[in-house]
Amino acid sequence: MGPRVRFAPSPTGYLHVGGARTALFTWLYARRHGGTFVLRIEDTDVERSSTDMVAGILDGLRWLGLDWDEGPEAGGPHGPYFQSERLVRYRAAAARLVAGGHAYYCYCSTERLRDEREKAEQCGEAWQYDRACLALPPERIAKLEAVAAPRAIRFKVPATRTAFDDAIHGRIEFDPRGIEDFVVLRSDKYPTYHLSVVVDDVDMAISHVIRGDDHLSNTPKHILLFEALGATSPVFAHVPLILGADKKRLSKRHGATSVTEYRRQGYLPGAMVNFLALLGWSPGDDRELMSVTELIESFSLEGIGGGNAVFNTEKLDWMNGQYIARLPVEELTAAVAPLLIDAGLWPNVGVDLQVRPADAWLHRLVDLLRPRAKRLTEFVDLARPFLTDTVEYEPEAVDQHLSVPGLGGHVAALAATLRTLDPFDEPRVEAAVRGTAAERGIKAGVLIHATRVAVTGRLASPGLFEVLVLLGRERTVERLERVVNLLATRT
Numbered sequence: 257m258g259p260r261v262r263f264a265p266s267p268t269g270y271l272h273v274g275g276a277r278t279a280l281f282t283w284l285y286a287r288r289h290g291g292t293f294v295l296r297i298e299d300t301d302v303e304r305s306s307t308d309m310v311a312g313i314l315d316g317l318r319w320l321g322l323d324w325d326e327g328p329e330a331g332g333p334h335g336p337y338f339q340s341e342r343l344v345r346y347r348a349a350a351a352r353l354v355a356g357g358h359a360y361y362c363y364c365s366t367e368r369l370r371d372e373r374e375k376a377e378q379c380g381e382a383w384q385y386d387r388a389c390l391a392l393p394p395e396r397i398a399k400l401e402a403v404a405a406p407r408a409i410r411f412k413v414p415a416t417r418t419a420f421d422d423a424i425h426g427r428i429e430f431d432p433r434g435i436e437d438f439v440v441l442r443s444d445k446y447p448t449y450h451l452s453v454v455v456d457d458v459d460m461a462i463s464h465v466i467r468g469d470d471h472l473s474n475t476p477k478h479i480l481l482f483e484a485l486g487a488t489s490p491v492f493a494h495v496p497l498i499l500g501a502d503k504k505r506l507s508k509r510h511g512a513t514s515v516t517e518y519r520r521q522g523y524l525p526g527a528m529v530n531f532l533a534l535l536g537w538s539p540g541d542d543r544e545l546m547s548v549t550e551l552i553e554s555f556s557l558e559g560i561g562g563g564n565a566v567f568n569t570e571k572l573d574w575m576n577g578q579y580i581a582r583l584p585v586e587e588l589t590a591a592v593a594p595l596l597i598d599a600g601l602w603p604n605v606g607v608d609l610q611v612r613p614a615d616a617w618l619h620r621l622v623d624l625l626r627p628r629a630k631r632l633t634e635f636v637d638l639a640r641p642f643l644t645d646t647v648e649y650e651p652e653a654v655d656q657h658l659s660v661p662g663l664g665g666h667v668a669a670l671a672a673t674l675r676t677l678d679p680f681d682e683p684r685v686e687a688a689v690r691g692t693a694a695e696r697g698i699k700a701g702v703l704i705h706a707t708r709v710a711v712t713g714r715l716a717s718p719g720l721f722e723v724l725v726l727l728g729r730e731r732t733v734e735r736l737e738r739v740v741n742l743l744a745t746r747t
């Protein structure tokens with residue numbers, strides 16, 4: 257039996273990069289050790305949870321390729337996997353804690369608790385619950401019960417010092433005197449996070465809890481609960497936080513934090529997974545580009561450093577560019593095509609695609625453009641000159657390359673040569689451009705730059721001869737002639 261691990265998001269927000277990285281580490285651990293990856297939705301906060309958020313989280317995990325073995329939609333022997341459907345279990349567990357002497361009823365009103373806290377604060381002291389209800393005489397309890405006074409259940413924190421070995425941070429000791437008798441079941445019969453998380457980790461036979469450092473201070477409470485429920489604590493691994501470039505905790509101030517947003521901005525899931533994996537984890541050598549298979553083979557909790565990781569957007573962009581460069585052209589085209597369709601550029605009925613089938617032509621275009629794209633969304637702009645017949649000339653391109661004296665005649669000569677060139681392939685197109693330049697007594701570069709501006713409107717493009725072949729003879733000649741006319745009207 258391999259390890260059983262879980263990712264337990266609260267659907268009170270989208271899947272942010274921190275959550276996604278925790279999910280990834282947990283998933284990698286399960287896959288590395290032939291374990292089970294459980295997805296559990298912690299939606300006991302009814303007011304702040306929403307089904308849209310659940311759908312968004314599932315969608316984000318799917319996009320990243322983090323499939324779960326048990327959980328929503330997948331089912332499994334330890335369901336239900338939504339905490340909102342498990343309330344009876346938490347109530348039963350709380351009752352068991354009371355019966356076992358590990359917890360007690362607390363009838364204190366919110367007002368009393370607030371007043372006591374404020375009083376202590378005024379004296380500059382931190383207040384801990386004073387166990388008022390632990391010492392209630394039986395007659396008083398009977399009276400309160402007779403009027404069905406609202407009651408919460410509080411855990412009776414034992415006084416003994418204890419410790420646990422965190423898989424990342426090592427041994428952590430804690431003094432329970434710093435922990436108040438915390439509520440496990442509220443007076444509305446809803447569990448607190450501490451109770452539901454522990455009851456579920458026990459019920460779902462979770463062997464390793466991998467979660468963010470922000471939960472480290474909760475873990476002593478959880479360990480006490482595991483003990484009180486007669487269960488063995490899982491191994492805990494608290495993953496350091498992700499910081500922005502300014503070393504502050506990653507937040508919206510730093511840009512996108514939602515996984516869906518990265519998808520929208522044109523990042524590939526493979527690149528995102530690779531990038532997230534290296535945020536705080538290292539394979540122990542200097543590898544950076546790693547496939548999912550390699551990540552699984554190399555993953556270990558020991559490889560997670562104790563320090564916080566910094567989210568470096570330039571590195572993500574670089575990595576995404578590397579993935580774009582390496583993706584099979586069919587897959588890349590499939591990822592780019594929806595963006596071109598959205599931009600109204602594909603399929604473009606106004607453009608007569610000269611090479612059939614159209615898909616093969618699009619593959620060639622995507623292949624030609626990919627060295628210049630760091631994100632999928634950049635393909636839209638790069639592809640524009642190929643998918644529309646309106647050439648938008650960049651002013652600086654015109655200034656730099658279309659103001660050469662006598663250029664109209666040179667371009668007209670090239671257009672004339674290309675009009676009858678057959679076949680219209682790269683070696684012949686190149687020979688034609690260079691030959692025309694030589695005949696006209698100008699440098700090849702002059703004609704190459706002018707031609708680039710004529711057909712793309714831009715200063716920069718992929719290799720010109722490939723560009724011309726992909727555009728085809730007719731459109732190339734037509735665009736050259738357009739520039740000839742333009743130059744004629746200028747003089």
Ligand code: GLU
Nearest residue numbers: 264265266298453467471
């Ligand atoms: N629902 C908790 C959260 O989203 C998860 C806690 C845990 O992993 O134990 O922070």
